[in-house]
Each structure stands twice: as C-alpha cells, then as structure tokens.
Amino acid sequence: MQYKSGQKCIKIPDVNGNEIEYIIDMCSRSDIERGKCIGVRYCNKDSECLYNECVIRPNLSEQYGRPTGFCTFTNNTEISHCDVIYSPTRWFKSYSGYMYCGKGFEISYETNLECSSQSCSNGKCSWQYDNGPREGEGLTYGVVYLGIIVIIGIIISCICCCCIAFKNRKRNKMLYLE
Template sequence: MYVIAYIRNIILILLYLKIIKSIVTNADTKEEILKMKDNYYTNYYCKNDICVGEIHIYNDNFIDIPDENGNITKYNVGTCTQDYIDTDDCNGSECSEDSECLSNKCYKNHCIFYDETPIVHCSNIYKRRWFLDPTVYMYCGKAPDDTCNEDNECSSKHCANNTCQSQTDGPSDSDGVQSYFEALIIIGVLIIVIIIAIIIGCCCYNKKKYKNNTN
C-alpha cells in the first residue's frame, strides 16, 4: 500500500516538474511537435531536438531555447544566405561569434545558413482537399529563406526559386466558398442521377407497357 502511494507521488512530482519546465521554457521535443494535429499557423525553431515556437521570438530575431538540462541559451535566428550578406541585403541582427547563431555560423557579423549545422524549423502543413477534410500535420525541415532544390527540404514543403518559403496556409474564408461549391456540385450530381433514373424508369415502363399491348 505504502509502495503504491510512494510510486504515485513520484509520478505526480515528475509530471509537475515537466509542466513547470514547459511553462518556463515554452519548449517541446521535436517528437512531441511532430505529433501535433490541428495546429494552424504554427512554427517552431529547434536545437538538439528541443523546439520553441516562433511566437516566443523577441527583439525581432532572438529566441531562447533550453538544452536537455533546462539551461536557457539565447540564439539569433535572423539568418541570411551568403549572397544576401555579401551584397549587404541581410536584415538580420548582427553577431560576433558562431555560438550566437542558431545556425552556429557567424559570417561578416551576420548569421548565415550553414549546411554542416542546418537550422531545424517545423511548420504546420495545411492542404485543402476537394470533398474531404483538409490534411493538417507538422513537418520539419529547412527554415524559411534557406536554400533548397525540392519542396520536401523545407519545413513549409514549399521551395520556390531555390528558396524555402514560409508556411502561410490555414483555415480561411475561402474554405467556406470551397464548401459552397462542393455542395453545389454534389446537389448537381444528385439531380442528374435522379433525372437519369427517372428517364430509365420511364423507358422501362413504356417498354413493358408496349409489350403488354402487343400481346
């Protein structure tokens, strides 16, 4: 009896500590992020499989991410490609050391995307489907503005002009319009089916009636 109570108390304490840690750090593991469903317009930055939502970015380009021991580190996520930095078109906050950057690479006082330590970014993917509920899931990949060749490389699953785009799709007023047209199509198909059924029924009835009259 005492052993069961002791184990229960230990479990409650562990759960309590986990909740407190989550509240303080606003962090989740990458595994937990990928299990999320029905989260719209949600994005995360990750470091060593610990992720923090973009909503917690402050001073435009900085985010606090804890390590596995709960120690908080401030990272600069204002990252640019080398071309943007070389042409002085990078608007990200400046850096002086590699460790300041989430990409772990500071180049000409700017954080640069670095293939050896790529930034892991997770976004919710929202795909509309005709006559079906939308597909909603989390996906992790390269961060927006990083270079890419294929959609699957990017967290948004959208690569355009060799650059990862931001994920901006989600529920909108257009969903209602789509549902309206879907309803019209379904009603139209039902009407056509009913008309065809009536025509076939009439033909069968007249054919049967004709046979009876000839007999």
C-alpha cells in the same frame, strides 16, 4: 526550451539548467552577401546563433562600432527552417497541413525531402509559394455545404409532397369507386 511564434530568439537550457538565448532568425549566405537581410536580428559572435555561425558584415560593424552581422546556417545544418506543407483541397475536404522541417530557402540540397518546403529549383531549396489556404476559404466551403444541404432538403420535400399527393389521389379514387 521557450519559444513564441514570431520571436527571433529561443531559450535553451544548458547542462547546468541555465537558459541561454540563441538567435533563430537567419539569412542564407547568398542573401547576406547581396544585402537582402532586412528585418533580421543582428549577431555579434558565433555563440549567439543557434547554428553557431555569425557572418560579420564590415558595413554594419562600422555603423555599430563593434563586430555585427547575421546568423546563417552551414551546409552541414540538417534543419534550418520548418514549413507547413499543405495538401490541396478535394471535393469535400478543405486544406490540411503538417509541419515539415529541413533546409531553408536557397540552401543546397541533394533531394527535395531535405528542403523544409519539399520544393526546390536550380539546386537550392525554394519557398513554398501559394500552397496554403486563402483567407475566407473556410467561408466558401461553408456556403457550398449549406447550398448542398438546402438543395437536398428541397428534393426531399418535393418527393414527400409527391408521395402525399399520390396517396391522397389514390385514397380519393378508392372513395370514388365505393
């Protein structure tokens, strides 16, 4: 199987070892019906789509002179999308995440765990909004950690200076008493 991040197709070998290209760039039926599938690769027949469903759009077919539409998934489709699920930051722990696959955006669900985002609303899977790390967040943690280390260093230095001064004073008292 060949896939590179950002591609709209995947090549999967058949039983004879021949690689067959499938479109993995899909739209939900509701987005197809509302004309909201922008930048999504077109299909001409069901067999071009990973989930074997190409919804032909009459306006596109007229424009291209052949049946043209978008790949979609059916409600039987177990997995149609994968998301990175991020755990929130804690005191000294930055974001961590794991890949979770399930039903994609606006697909009907029975439980949150069926959705790739593990998030839902109004009976359909939702996108995972703003749950990931922000740009430059690693730098922020670095600065905070560095600041804490500097403060600890200053405190240790002050304690050492006080101990040395105390020992010197004690030694001076001993010398004075002699």
